[in-house]
Amino acid sequence: MRKGSRRARAGGPDPGPAPSRRRLALLLPLALALGLAGLALLWAPGGDPHRDRPLPPAAPPAPAPRSVPSAELRRVAALVDLQRLWTDFLMPMLVERTPGSPGSRRVRQHIVDSLRARAAGWHVELDAFEARTPRGRLPFTNVVATLDAGAGQRLALACHYDSKVLAPDARGRRFVGATDSALPCALLLELAAALDRDLQRSKEQGAGVTLQLLFLDGEEAFGAWSDSDSLYGARHLAQHMATAPLRPGARTTQLQAITLFVLLDLLGAPEPSIHSHFAQTAAWFERLVAAEKRLHRLGLLRAHPREQLYFLPGAPHGPVEDDHVPFLRRGVPVLHLVPTPFPAVWHTLEDTADNLHPPTVENLARILAAFLAEYLRL
Ligand SMILES: [Zn+2]
Secondary structure, three states: OOOHHHHOOOOOOEOOOOOOHHHHHHOOHHHHHHOHHHHHHHOOOOOOOOOOOOOOOOOOOOOOOOOOOHHHHHHHHHHOOHHHHHHHHHHHHOOOOOOOOHHHHHHHHHHHHHHHOOOOOOEEEEEEEEEEEOOEEEEEEEEEEEOOOOOOEEEEEEEEOOOOOOOOOOOOOOOOOHHHHHHHHHHHHHHHHHOHHHHHHHHHOOOOEEEEEEEEOOOOOOOOOOOOOOOHHHHHHHHHHHHOEOOOOOOOEOOOOEEEEEEEOOOOOOOOOEEOOEHHHHHHHHHHHHHHHHHHHOOOOOOOOOOOOOEEOOOOOOOOOOOOHHHHOOOOOEEEEOEOOOOOOOOOOOOOHHHOOHHHHHHHHHHHHHHHHHHHOO
């Protein structure tokens, strides 16, 4: 399984089951070549990947899970608009968008414009910086959108909008990373659009927990994946948030205000197998399991033959290194929504809109909308 190699080295289960030797054996030979010693360094014995976090989180506890009535589930599911997701949000992202490129700037503007078009009134900030890469110093820009910047708690949903540097083929086809991660970013924009009125009301009512959308730059490595050549945007933003006060003069940092960090990656291919990665957030993963089952029983999921098709029991097929790691290491609870194994088209020129599965995309959007309605009490 070649796909494991690039991301298979950190963010191990916490403190849930560590991958068995058998699972490790399923990982890429390259991951093994990188050494179990490296894995041991990143997975503290006893399964505590937080050992290097500076401080325990000081944020108030996250809201308790609650179930929404079926009528509410139907209402929220009906707000999702696949056509809008595809045409308005996804298609403009399907260009080469490597950090600092013209495509990156256009896609970033598209994200900002899409959020500013919402009635809810998103507070949109750009976290721009430069970093040294194997290709020299490059500019990176994260987009940080907060529904109510004054709220004390934040549910953060994250995706990466950069595309990997891959050479075009002989026919001139370029890498557009549909699952990696244009579609996850389009899902976030669709959730903001579908739930616009609900989010506006939640903000006006001064709800204690608000929504934050993070569109991260520079997730991809330029050369061989390493701690210094990957996760540029996530590393910068996590470090910034760890010291930035939630409000001027507040003792709580922006990072401590994140009660749950939900990372979406490599979504959009048919029948993703998504597992819970962290025991700390297993209760929230179970809410996704429940939402999938309930929407299925209500007949609101398409091309969905079994009630439990995406959000599955059991451990993932190996750990996955991704944008959550800098946040996880600082003690932020993480829900990592990434299919394992990765989509067959991962890091190939075939990762295009044609190889996405629209019913799966719509189903995931509905499940996530239900999840937000529960978490944010919309
Ligand atoms: Zn990638």
